[in-house]
Amino acid sequence: MTPPTPAIVTQNAVSPLPRWALLLLCIAYVVPGFVGRDPWKSADVTAFGYMLELAQGRTSWASPLLGGMAPETEGLLPYWMGAWAMQIAPQWLPAEMAVRLPFAALLVLTLMATWYGVYYLARSPGAQPVAFAFGGEANAPDYARAIADGGLLALIACLGLAQLSHEVTSYVVQLSCTALVFFAVAAMPYRTVAPACALVAGTVGLTLAGAPALAVMLGALSAAVVVFAPGSGADRRLRWAVVIAGVVVAAALLALALDLWRWRIVGTAAGGKEWQSLARLLLWFGWPAWPMALWTLWRWRKQVFNLPGHRHLLLPLGFLALSIAATVATAPADRALLLGLPAMAALAAFALPTLGRSVGALIDWFTLLFFTVSALAIWVIWIAMQTGLPAKPAANVAKLAPGFEPQFSALALAVALAATVGWAVLVWWRASRDRAPIWKSLVLPAGGATLGWLLLMTLWLPLLDFARSYAPQVRSVMAVVGPAPGCVQTLGLSRAQVAALQYHGGLELTRAGLQDECDWLVADIASWPASERKVNAALWELQATLPRPTDKNDQLLVLRRVGSAP
Structure with missing residues (x-):
């Protein structure tokens, strides 16, 4: 026998949040962070650097390079999106703003997919509130809208979403694609075209954004939810399971063809995660959604593993569990946990009808x-x-x-x-x-x-x-080398530093050892003095040591070739 639902909700309690208020809140959350700021270190400016190289035709679209270095992530879709945005943007629009427009749209898509995903989960039979003996309980559509409003509010409230969702990195693409897959599975019992399109776009997008393993695991989990936590008849369940399996296989083959499969598990013996740091991350990153998600699991505990399963609980719980496992096992941890926030918000939403x-x-x-x-x-x-x-x-x-x-x-x-x-x-x-x-x-x-x-x-x-940002440090470099230094060699610089020097300083950079005619050399302090194979240190004279103003450990050395013209 199916345990009774813990949700006791009257019709008066499911009045919707005014649409104008919800829209205004989303605008106030999305727009700041995408408008008017410099690219920040280090993932944000690094991704922007690759996009700028592609848009200006200085590197290959199939294998982009930045300062001679390939991207750390294999998925090229985010770089292509930013480069295309720069190419089609009007000339009066700054490059950093043009790049951010598609990523702002992805954040909006994440919010929309989360709302609709929670809405359709709340329409599930197992999610419905208790029916009163004399009527007056909340009707299904109004109840679902109220829960979806709560889910969207819970997502916006998560402290860890703000900065990372306003970057121009592959993780923003992965976040929106994860939310699309979440919506697709939630809506499958009620819609056909929209879930199918969202499933394909989300799975392929995850693959092209450098997360093929996550795409496959989410697909397997989605198929399991469709089969074991049904929201529709047996024939429809079977068709959806076959569709999901086909999309997952296609994504896996696409990743194989593009050589996107990589081993990213972080070993605990060498360079493993610090458990205290992980605990702190889990504590603040999803606040206040995670305490409410735990409350949901406690109050709905009789329904969580009851068969047939309750999809409004199993689907977000499965997505969240995969995200937490990736947080523990892969790096960077915060960006792995970011992908679980829509599911965490969905679980938090189902705590609302049970709160005293x-x-x-x-x-x-x-x-x-x-x-x-x-x-x-x-x-x-x-x-x-x-x-x-x-x-x-x-x-x-x-x-x-x-x-x-x-x-x-x-x-x-x-x-x-x-x-x-x-x-x-x-x-x-x-x-x-x-x-x-x-x-x-x-x-x-x-x-x-x-x-x-x-x-x-x-x-x-x-x-x-x-x-x-690196802008203050780059201005210090430009004050030393002058407005027209010609080519500048680099030694030991990170991708973010190279991107910052090229964007903020407009410098023509080349790696040390590739061109001997350059009069200037910019080196990371940890890489100097260099080995004889890279640079003959006797040929260079130190001109300045320039720290980043807010981090004295982040220092650049500016050197000039001995005997070069002043």
Whole structure:
């Protein structure tokens, strides 16, 4: 016998979140971070460097190189997307902005796929609330919309989503493709064309973005959910299982043809992950979705492994388990965990119809205090940067970012003020009375996360650009070599450093040993003095040692050929 559902929801509790409010929240979350900032170190600027090389025709589309180095990830689709965007963009649009447009669209796609995926999971028979003896329980479509609103709010509230989802890396492509596969499997009992297109696009996209193993594992998991956690008749289940198997096989063959299969498991004996670091990552990255996901598993524990399985639980649980396994076994850990956030948010959403009043109040008060204090700290430090008062925060900024000159932007101030007023209105709305909608407990977490991200990307953007980009260090290099140094040799530089020198400095770079006519050499401090096979150190004279202002361990050496013309 199927255990009774723990969801007890009235029709009054499933009124939808106003569409204008949800749309405004998504815009406020998506746009900041894609507009007006420099490429940040190191994955962001590295990916941008490869895209710039492709767009300007300086390297092969099939095997791109940056400073003579191939990409660390095998999937080329993200680089192609950025390069195509630069090529078709109007000339007045800056290159870094043109690159970000398709990735902003991918983040929007992730949010949409998550909402629709949770919606269709909430339509599952096993997810429905308890039917009341005299009626009045929530009807299925309204209940599904309310749960989907909660799922989207939970995703936006995740602290780890903000920065990584606003980069131009392969992981943003992988995130959107994972969300597409998630939506496809969730919608299979109710739709045909949209799930099929999403399944193909997501699986092939994952493969071309450098994650063929994940595409295959997600496909196998999806087939298992279709078979063992049915939401439709046996004939339809069998057809979908065959379709999934065919798409997975095609993706595996495509990865084999393009030589995309790589062993990425991190061994625990040599260079393995530190468990304390992983625990901290798991603790903050998915906050506040992961405590609510655990609550869901506890309150729905009788339904999780009941056969036939409950797809609204097994599907997100399986996706999340694969993401956590990849987090533990592969590197980088945070970007592997990023792919599990839509599934984590879906699990968190199904906690909403089971939360008691005391638990909801605890979430509200903690969120209110945390994000209000955080926003206040951002404002105080910004005021200190602009005016010098309070003196202690201003001194701390000067110590941590030596050489930083505060900048004032009326537009940034206006946007930040509007966001802060919006937060105050949201808090007033939540505290003014006992609200009925079940998504109310996630309004403050999502609104607070959006407020914090927007304030950072407006008030603190000049400081963050100074601290997290290579632009200040490149300006120091250009001050030494002059505006027209000719060719510049490089030694021991990372991909990110090469990309920054080419973009911010417009330098013509060549690896040391490939061209002897260059008068200048830029080397990483760890690679100097060089071996005789690469560079004859006696031919070069040190001109300057230039650290990145916020990291004294990240230093570049600028050397000039002995006897070259001044």
